[in-house]
Amino acid sequence: METRELRYFVAVAEELHFGRAAQRLGMAQPPLSRAIGQLERRLGVTLLDRTSRSVTLTEAGSVLLREGRAALDAVEAAERRTRRAALAATGRPGLVLVTKAGASGELLPKLLDAYAAEPGAAAVDVLLCGIGEQERLLRDGRADVGLLHRPFDSTAGFDFEELCTEGQVVVLPAAHPLADRAHLRMADVTALSGLPMPRWPRVDGTYPDGPGPEVRDHAQLLQLIALGRASAVLPESSRAQLRRDLAAVPVLDAPAVTTVIAWPPQSRSQAVAGLVRAATRL
Structure with a gap:
């Protein structure tokens, strides 16, 4: 397989629509359809089930989507590292x-x-x-x-290489009734705080189901906690960055975090x- 063919297939598999995939790739639809057909014939498998209304992945197509993404990522990584090595050779490396x-x-x-x-x-x-x-x-x-x-x-x-291991704390609004506790356990955090835990994005960008707010970054999380919309269990070292309107209470049975x-x-x-x-x- 060629990287060009993999890029074509990944675009179609992600869009599940030949027209949108062709637009994304900056090409016409007929040559894209022909390229996917040629790839299927050479592999001897059906990658996509096509009807007049929809395009869906077969089991083989799902495997090639996963492997194709990894292969394209590896090619792009090789290109970036090669360019960086060339730059390093001409002066101070970075x-x-x-x-x-x-x-x-x-x-x-x-x-x-x-x-x-x-x-x-x-x-x-x-x-x-x-x-x-x-x-x-x-x-x-x-x-x-x-x-x-x-x-x-x-x-x-x-x-x-492991650098350090630390416990975790629950971060709460400073005025929260649990903020003055010497320590808590995970059951206390979920049962007594009344504040939902945040939902972090998965690797594919989607969020798990649940009552907590969708959170993208640390600053957004701390703002939501200060507003009384969430609580969060974070590494002990996060204490040093907390604002005055937040409090941190050690959670005795939270898993240790290793950096x-x-x-x-x-x-x-x-x-x-x-x-x-x-x-x-x-």
Whole structure:
């Protein structure tokens, strides 16, 4: 298969409409239909069930959509890393560090300062992202290294070093009746607070069902908590960034959160190696 064919198929499989897919790809519909037909004949499978009213994926089509996305992501990652390596060869090398906006508030500046003090340290661009986006940005080559937080983020397929482990707190409005407690348990948070937990986006951008508000980033979450529309269980280190109208109470039985520094296993970047060494020394 060619990457061109994969891009054509992924567009049709995501749109489930040849006209919209053709418009998205900037091409006419007839050659797109012919290309998909040729791909099916070469593979010897039916990828799409077509009627005059609808287009649906077959089981084989669902597999190719999943694998095709991964293959295209890998090609794009290779292109980005190659260009970055060429730029590094012409001058001072640089790297991109990705982390969730609002996370690792105390660790991140210490890490950047410690690495900058190293002889020959590269320039570090910090890419702040939304919830759960670090993995995708690491995989597709837009970032060289990232700070992830288990169990919320997956480290599958990455090399990583554990940096620190901490407990969690529930963040509540400062005037909430539970805000003065010395500690709580998860059952107390859900049963007594009267405030729903936020709903974070999945990897595909959709939100799980539930009563809580849909939340995209840390700043939005804190604003909703201050307004009395939600509560949230967050890592202990989030205390340092809380506003005066918010309170944090330790949750004794909440799972511990481990911060890791992660990078693609195929990386041979000396800059990434130096940043990881600085992180593990902190």
